[in-house]
Amino acid sequence: GQNIDQPTEMTATEGAIVQINCTYQTSGFNGLFWYQQHAGEAPTFLSYNVLDGLEEKGRFSSFLSRSKGYSYLLLKELQMKDSASYLCAILTGGGNKLTFGTGTQLKVEL
């Protein structure tokens, strides 16, 4: 099976940078996703890492180390609208199975 750990809650200040960590244990790793979910809404895709290293997309970056079973999501220039839950998810089974962590609730304050 899979085991995915991420912090339950984080608080950061508008305009700052925040890093959300995710550690995992799994077999048959096919990649790691980060999703954003606002309250009462569906999760939306943020990033995908399958190789070690950093993927940058605007204000969002995601890092992966497969040997350490570790990833992080970096959010820069935080805005109030970034207050949401951030979900780390592992892809296995040749791409047909996506398993989620419990999510990190980020609160952005003035």
Add this chain to the structure above:
Amino acid sequence: NAGVTQTPKFQVLKTGQSMTLQCAQDMNHEYMSWYRQDPGMGLRLIHYSVGAGITDQGEVPNGYNVSRSTTEDFPLRLLSAAPSQTSVYFCASSYSGYNGYTFGSGTRLTVV
């Protein structure tokens, strides 16, 4: 292009009733999945499918049945609803898995 469509958006059932949650996608995606989301538990995989006629169990399959007769549709059936099945249900689909899953807007189910 509507994406992933789930119906109904809200439903209240009495214990023991049966119902089907509908999920349809118009993106020609082979991979489809059903999740339930409960406070503090995250998204948990119920059943998934890699194409028409092929389904498999996820993490929490008990109490739920699925079938995949067409590429577009992946309904989730509750045969005898229980209060423990009160949750928000999300359907998701993907072309290959590697390009990410697109989620429907969810069905909020309450079993009393």
